[in-house]
Amino acid sequence: MQALFWQQPNYYGVDLTALYDTAFQGYFSQPVVDAFDPRLLVTPPITHTIDFTKIKEEEFYEINIPLNFTATMATRVHGLACWFDVLFNGSAVPRWLTTAPGAPTTHWYQLRCVLSQPLYVMAGQTITGNLNMVAHSAQSYTLNLTMSVKMWNGPGQAIMQTSSGRLDLKEPYYRLSQPQAYVWAQDQMQQMQQQVIPFFW
Numbered sequence: 194m195q196a197l198f199w200q201q202p203n204y205y206g207v208d209l210t211a212l213y214d215t216a217f218q219g220y221f222s223q224p225v226v227d228a229f230d231p232r233l234l235v236t237p238p239i240t241h242t243i244d245f246t247k248i249k250e251e252e253f254y255e256i257n258i259p260l261n262f263t264a265t266m267a268t269r270v271h272g273l274a275c276w277f278d279v280l281f282n283g284s285a286v287p288r289w290l291t292t293a294p295g296a297p298t299t300h301w302y303q304l305r306c307v308l309s310q311p312l313y314v315m316a317g318q319t320i321t322g323n324l325n326m327v328a329h330s331a332q333s334y335t336l337n338l339t340m341s342v343k344m345w346n347g348p349g350q351a352i353m354q355t356s357s358g359r360l361d362l363k364e365p366y367y368r369l370s371q372p373q374a375y376v377w378a379q380d381q382m383q384q385m386q387q388q389v390i391p392f393f394w
Contacts, residue, residue, distance in 0.1 A: 196220050217309070224336065224360050225305040227368035231295040235270060236262035236320065238293075253328060260322040260340065264314040272307040272358075273324065273338055302369065310356040312342050319343070326362075333363035 199213040241258045260273070274294070281288040292301045306324075314320060322340035329335055339357040346352050 221309045223366040226302050226365045228298045228302045256326040258324040262320040264318045267315045269311040271311045275304040306338050308356040308358050314342050331363045336360040
């Protein structure tokens, strides 16, 4: 993780560790924008529908989206993936625009809200939570994400495992891992193999 850079007590004679907490919070306040493999999803998607022909402007100032998922595998959940579909309901022909993972990639890509503390789930477990979106003066949203899963701590003893984060939609981290649309030439492939590409997750 990039924040580990700030755990170095002797970086060319400088102690960077005092900046670690701030850097850690900064990295996890940034939603990640990129195109990702849909096989990374560990639950079927849920939908939140907005009808633009009926909604009032003030209803956009704060949007609450309840979360309720069922895990399809035992794994660690690192956060919430978001995308949108739009129906252009024309008078003659309706048209759908989708930005979903696995669909042809658009310039909107997809969005991942990464939690600093992952959740551990088993197949069939329910993941609940809330995505609270609050509009701010920079014409964007602050995202308040909470996700929980019930853990069993012995026979008949359950505790809730919860992770939360606050992210600024106006300040995303553009990872943009979209595959190239063309075939690499042999010399380009050799050049790429010699590079170290940072990976944030």
